[in-house]
Amino acid sequence: MCCDFWSSLVGVQSPLTATLLISIVAAVLGSLQTGYQTGDVNAPAKIIEEFFNTTWTSRHNGSMPDHSLTFLWSVSVSIKDFGALLGSLGVKVLTDTFGRRTSILAANTLSVLGAGLMFLSKASASFEMLIVGRLVFGLFCGLVMSLNPLYIQEVSPTELRGAFATLNQVSFASGIFLGMVVGLDVVLGTQKHWALMFSLSLVPALLQFAVLPFCPESPRYLLISCGREAQAQTALRQLRRTSGEVLKELEEMKEEASHSQRRVTLREFLSKRSYRQPIFIVLVVNLGSQLSGFNAIINYSTKMFSKSGFEEAKYLTVGVGAVNVMFTLVAFFLVERVGRRRLLLTGFLSLAACNLLMTITDSLLRVVPDLRSLQVLVVFFLISAYEAGPGPISWFIGAELFDQPARPIAMAFTSMLNWGGKFLLALLFPPLLKVCGPYVYLVFVLVALVAFSYTLLRLPETKGRTFDDIASEFRGAEGLPLCSKSGFNTLT
Numbered sequence: 001m002c003c004d005f006w007s008s009l010v011g012v013q014s015p016l017t018a019t020l021l022i023s024i025v026a027a028v029l030g031s032l033q034t035g036y037q038t039g040d041v042n043a044p045a046k047i048i049e050e051f052f053n054t055t056w057t058s059r060h061n062g063s064m065p066d067h068s069l070t071f072l073w074s075v076s077v078s079i080k081d082f083g084a085l086l087g088s089l090g091v092k093v094l095t096d097t098f099g100r101r102t103s104i105l106a107a108n109t110l111s112v113l114g115a116g117l118m119f120l121s122k123a124s125a126s127f128e129m130l131i132v133g134r135l136v137f138g139l140f141c142g143l144v145m146s147l148n149p150l151y152i153q154e155v156s157p158t159e160l161r162g163a164f165a166t167l168n169q170v171s172f173a174s175g176i177f178l179g180m181v182v183g184l185d186v187v188l189g190t191q192k193h194w195a196l197m198f199s200l201s202l203v204p205a206l207l208q209f210a211v212l213p214f215c216p217e218s219p220r221y222l223l224i225s226c227g228r229e230a231q232a233q234t235a236l237r238q239l240r241r242t243s244g245e246v247l248k249e250l251e252e253m254k255e256e257a258s259h260s261q262r263r264v265t266l267r268e269f270l271s272k273r274s275y276r277q278p279i280f281i282v283l284v285v286n287l288g289s290q291l292s293g294f295n296a297i298i299n300y301s302t303k304m305f306s307k308s309g310f311e312e313a314k315y316l317t318v319g320v321g322a323v324n325v326m327f328t329l330v331a332f333f334l335v336e337r338v339g340r341r342r343l344l345l346t347g348f349l350s351l352a353a354c355n356l357l358m359t360i361t362d363s364l365l366r367v368v369p370d371l372r373s374l375q376v377l378v379v380f381f382l383i384s385a386y387e388a389g390p391g392p393i394s395w396f397i398g399a400e401l402f403d404q405p406a407r408p409i410a411m412a413f414t415s416m417l418n419w420g421g422k423f424l425l426a427l428l429f430p431p432l433l434k435v436c437g438p439y440v441y442l443v444f445v446l447v448a449l450v451a452f453s454y455t456l457l458r459l460p461e462t463k464g465r466t467f468d469d470i471a472s473e474f475r476g477a478e479g480l481p482l483c484s485k486s487g488f489n490t491l492t
Helices: 002-010 018-039 045-060 066-098 100-123 127-155 158-182 194-199 202-214 219-225 229-239 243-258 266-271 273-290 294-307 313-334 340-364 369-387 390-401 407-458 467-478
Strands: none
Touching (some): 018 100, 018 202, 018 229, 045 127, 066 407, 127 219, 127 407, 273 294, 273 467, 313 369, 340 390
């Protein structure tokens, strides 16, 4: 009954087993931690800046200059994203060596270490420890936000692949919202408890350690990457309801294996003609998403609303988090009904319009202060446009466009683009805002329009299509036979 209800919600008639659902929920606990540590630094920004200044004063008998404090805070916010950029470099090595599930567990140790360092920074009166803790946690973010979509897509049935992959973003957005709430001064965003606030990501981390080891490994990794057909069949029997589904999926994986090699090097990934178009699609979609202005609002919304004259700006920031979660759920319900391509096109065009309105409202605020209410609405619309399409889809589209051997590198590439974009925006947005003022949003308009145009011209729809079917569309670039069946022995 639960399975039928779930299928009706996402608009498909596909079986759902308890093992599949538990596996996906266990995996997305990692993105919940990532979102939490993204959202919890927003509201208590001034309190943590005071900690920086107090620590500096105790060491040097003088207050930290304002420009130095601004820079240090920008580094503290952005260092997690820089760590994630570095962490994404390890995705291929981890997944090829240990598989998908075990790699997620290995990455989880970095989350525990990073949260521990952030928690101890206050007691040790060391803002350096806080920054290092966010850097270590960032390494975890770079790994897990690639590993999760990879694992989820490879254990999910084709009909639910996009919806389940979107759950990774739902969990991430929920974590952001939770972090924003916990960061309020009426909860833990206080001088006394802010260090405890940073440690709460340990709860889902420990829960993941307890549950994920009992979940099956990716059948596609076992069969296509390792050639372990018996183990892949066992994993599929845990994840699917009927033997017919298991046999059908095994045949589909063998078909994909007949077109694939065991491993793809970075050089082959960059030089192979059939990968060229997917690489450009992933590049444009991910940079278009991350440089759309969304991350500037998520990181600095409290300061933005305060500048506009709102006395309780932190509560508006919580509203941003709530809208963020709401529209990731919208994407979850629509991605298998509407498709990836249409949601991306609608999202990018809406982001361009919202950023244009941000430029207009922000530039007129000094003349017409009452426009601040309109500015809040525009921010909410911008968040919804991002999360209803580009936000969640950008994280998993790379896994759908590449075949099994190239998928780990594609997800590492996806992670590098996403976190690189987040890092640049978190680091450069405050100084750019000072230099350009409201016209900084015009840069986001241009980026969104470029992403819209390229998606319109180049991205094929992947909804309801098998991995091999999607890959065959690009294999034609090398003149390869699209329906070749040379047998499963091509693995060896």
